[in-house]
Amino acid sequence: MKESSIEKKVLAANERLRVAQERLDAAILTNDGSWPHAEAMKEISERLREARVCNDQVQQHIEASAEVVPSGRDCPACGTSIRAQATLCGYCWTRLSPSL
């Protein structure tokens, strides 16, 4: 499905951001004062964290919209679950209106 492929990309992006932030945070923690850009690195770490929050929100949006999109309905004649766009029930062969 299209949504799940987008979701996988979001998860993959989040994983890379997580690794990047962990390495950056580790470098900040081991800084003995000889690293002049520590403050700038903390700023970058914070931006990485924000990007991960954005990704989480995108993922939640994908999950929420996946629930809203109707993937199927029940045949009015026999009650079998069929596609929303189906014009014919595959079980009892009742003709159906696809716009239902």
Ligand SMILES: [Zn+2]
């Ligand atoms: Zn049916």
